[in-house]
Amino acid sequence: MPKNTQQAGKPISPSSEEVLARLEQLAKSIYDQIQSGKPPYLDIPVRTLANTIWDKKRKLLVLGPKTAKREFFDIGESKRFMQTILMLSLIVRARRENDYPTIRDLYYTGKHTIYYVNEYGKKVSEETWDDQRESNAVIQDIEVATGLLREHMGIMHDAKGRIVGNMIIRSKGTEIDLSRMGSGAWGIPSNVDQLEITKVEADYVLVVEKGAIFERLNEEEFWKKNKCILVTGKGQPDRSTRRMVRRLWEEFDLPVYILTDADSYGYYIYSVYRSGSISLSYESERLATPEARFLGVSTSDIERYKIPKNYIIKATERDIKRAKELMNYPWFKESKRWMEELQLFIERGEKIEIEALSGHGFKFLSNVYIPEKIANKEWII
Numbered sequence: 001m002p003k004n005t006q007q008a009g010k011p012i013s014p015s016s017e018e019v020l021a022r023l024e025q026l027a028k029s030i031y032d033q034i035q036s037g038k039p040p041y042l043d044i045p046v047r048t049l050a051n052t053i054w055d056k057k058r059k060l061l062v063l064g065p066k067t068a069k070r071e072f073f074d075i076g077e078s079k080r081f082m083q084t085i086l087m088l089s090l091i092v093r094a095r096r097e098n099d100y101p102t103i104r105d106l107y108y109t110g111k112h113t114i115y116y117v118n119e120y121g122k123k124v125s126e127e128t129w130d131d132q133r134e135s136n137a138v139i140q141d142i143e144v145a146t147g148l149l150r151e152h153m154g155i156m157h158d159a160k161g162r163i164v165g166n167m168i169i170r171s172k173g174t175e176i177d178l179s180r181m182g183s184g185a186w187g188i189p190s191n192v193d194q195l196e197i198t199k200v201e202a203d204y205v206l207v208v209e210k211g212a213i214f215e216r217l218n219e220e221e222f223w224k225k226n227k228c229i230l231v232t233g234k235g236q237p238d239r240s241t242r243r244m245v246r247r248l249w250e251e252f253d254l255p256v257y258i259l260t261d262a263d264s265y266g267y268y269i270y271s272v273y274r275s276g277s278i279s280l281s282y283e284s285e286r287l288a289t290p291e292a293r294f295l296g297v298s299t300s301d302i303e304r305y306k307i308p309k310n311y312i313i314k315a316t317e318r319d320i321k322r323a324k325e326l327m328n329y330p331w332f333k334e335s336k337r338w339m340e341e342l343q344l345f346i347e348r349g350e351k352i353e354i355e356a357l358s359g360h361g362f363k364f365l366s367n368v369y370i371p372e373k374i375a376n377k378e379w380i381i
Contacts, residue, residue, distance in 0.1 A: 008251040009200070013193035014152055020095045022146045023153070027088055041071040042084060045144045045282065052281045054330040059290035061276040061331070063144070080138070083129060086110050087138040091153050102156045107135040144282045151191040151240065161188035161241030162211070164218050165229035168199040185218055185230075192243040200252050205229045206295070206370070207245055209260035209269055213354050213365070222366045229254070236269060239280070242287040245273060249289045257295040257374065262302070263315065263351035264322035267342070270294045275331045294381040295373050297354050299345040304379075305369070311356035315349045337381045 014022075026042075033040045044067060045051070051064040070081045090110055094101050101109070107129070114126045129135045139150055150157075164185040167178040171189070175198065178186050189195070206228050208214040214232035217223070223230040229248060233241035248254050258273055260266030274292040276284030302312065315323075323342050332338045345351070357365045373379050 009197035011194050011196050013191055014148070016095065016098075016154075019148060019152055019154070020092070022148060023088065023092050023095065023142075026142070026146055027085075027092065030085065039071060039073045040081070041069050042081060042141075042145065043067045044070055044084075044141050047140060047144065047279070047282060049278055052278050054275075056330070056334065059275060059331070060284040060288050061278060061281040062284055063282040079126075080141075083110075083134065083138045084141055086128060087135065088142055091139075091142065091155065095154060100154045100156050102158075103136060103139065103150070104132065106139070106155065107132045110135060140282075149191075149193070149239070149283065149286065151243075152193065154191075156190050157238065157240075159188055159190050159240045160234045160238055161232065161244065162186065162214065162234075163188055163229065163231045163244060165223045166199075166201040166227070167197065167229055170196040170198050179224070183219060185214070188231075188240050188244050190240050192240050192247060197247065197251070200229065200248065200254070201227070202229045202254060203227045204255040204257060204374070205231060205245060205248050207256060207258045207273060207292075208232045208354075209235065209258075209266055210354060211235075213259070217366055220363070220366050222370075226371065233269075233273075237272065239283070239287060242273060242289075245292070246287060246289050249291060256289050256292040257380070258292055259295050259354065259370070260297065261351065261353045262297040262299050262345075262356075263353075264319050264326055264342075264345065266297075267294075267326060267338075268322070271326075271329070271331060295370065296379075297352060297357070298341055298381065299348060299350070299352075300341060302348070302350065302352060305357065305360070307352055307356050308359035311352060311359045313351050313353070315345070315351045319351060320346055320349065335381070341381065 030040050030042070045063055046066040046068050047063065051066040053062050053064045055062045070077045070084065072078055072081045087106065087110060090106055110128055112128055114128065115123060118124050139155065143150055162185040164178055164181055169176045169178065176186060208217065208230065211232050211234040214230060217230055231241065231245060245256055249256050258270040260269050273289055275290065276288035280287060301307065323345050326332050327339060327342050332342065354365065357369050
C-alpha cells in the first residue's frame with residue numbers, strides 16, 4: 001500500500017509559478033514549431049476506452065500509451081487543434097491575472113462565431129464550440145498534455161462533497177476544525193491539494209453515497225461516537241471528493257469504507273472511488289483509492305438482515321443491463337465475491353436503498369449495521 005508518510009497532511013499542489021510555466025511551455029512548443037517552419041501540431045494522449053488499461057497490480061484504471069497527433073493542417077483535426085490553443089490562451093491569461101474561472105466561464109469566454117467565405121463564395125459561420133461538452137473535453141486534453149489537474153490550473157467547478165470529523169485543516173492560513181461544524185459539515189473545495197491537513201484523529205473513513213444519509217449520520221454524531229471521518233460525494237462523486245478520500249488513505253493510512261444503495265449504480269459509484277473512472281483514467285493515481293472496501297448495502301444483505309418486503313424494489317431492465325456490464329469490467333471480474341454479488345442481483349431482480357435498513361428502526365443503520373459490518377470484515381467486499 002503506497003503511503004506518503006513524510007509529507008502527510010502538507011499542501012501538495014504545484015505552485016502558481018510552476019503551473020504557469022508548464023502551461024506556457026505547451027504554448028511555446030507550438031510557437032517553436034511555427035518559427036522553425038514546421039506544421040504546428042499537438043501530441044495528446046488518447047482518452048478512450050480502447051486506451052484505458054486495468055493495472056491489476058496497482059488496482060487502478062490507467063491511461064494507455066496511445067497518443068493522437070492533432071495537426072493544424074489536417075482538416076479533420078484543425079478545429080480541435082484551434083480549440084485547444086484557444087482554451088490554453090484563456091487559462092494562461094487567467095493564471096497571469098490570478099483569476100479563478102469556472103469551467104462555465106471558460107466555455108462562455110471562448111465561445112464566439114467565426115465568419116468566413118467558403119469555396120463557393122458564400123459567407124458562412126462556425127462556432128468555436130457548440131456546447132460545453134466540447135470545451136470541457138479540451139480542458140481535459142490540456143490536463144493530460146501538461147500533467148496538471150484543472151484544479152491546479154485554478155479552474156473552479158461546482159464542488160459538492162462534504163466532510164466532518166475530528167480533523168483540522170488549514171486553508172489560506174486559517175485553521176478549520178471539522179469537529180466544530182454544529183449540525184453542518186465542511187464543503188470540500190475544488191483544489192484539495194492546496195489544503196494542509198494538520199490533524200486527523202480517526203480509525204477509518206466512511207464514504208456515504210447519499211447526502212441525506214450523510215446528514216442523518218452527522219446529526220446523530222456518528223463520526224464522534226465511532227471515531228471516523230464522514231464524507232459524502234452526494235451520488236456520483238466529484239473530483240475533489242475523490243481527491244480528499246485518496247489523501248486521507250494515502251497520507252494517514254486510514255481504511256476507507258464505501259456505503260451505497262444495493263443496486264448496480266451504487267456498486268459503480270464504489271468502483272469509481274476505488275479504481276477510478278474510464279473518463280478520468282489519466283488521473284487515477286491522484287483520485288482513486290485502491291484499498292477502499294465496499295461496506296454495503298449489498299443484495300446479500302436482503303437475507304442477512306431480513307429486509308422487510310415493503311422496502312424491496314423491483315430492479316428495472318436498465319439496472320440489470322448495467323449489472324451485466326459491471327460483470328465484464330476486469331476490476332469486478334477479478335473478485336469472486338463481486339461476481340457472486342452481481343449474479344445474485346441479476347437473479348433476484350431486486351434492489352434496496354440504504355433507507356431499507358430503517359425497517360428495523362431509524363437507528364439501526366448507525367447503531368447496528370455499520371459497526372457490525374466493520375467488526376465482521378468477512379462481510380465487507
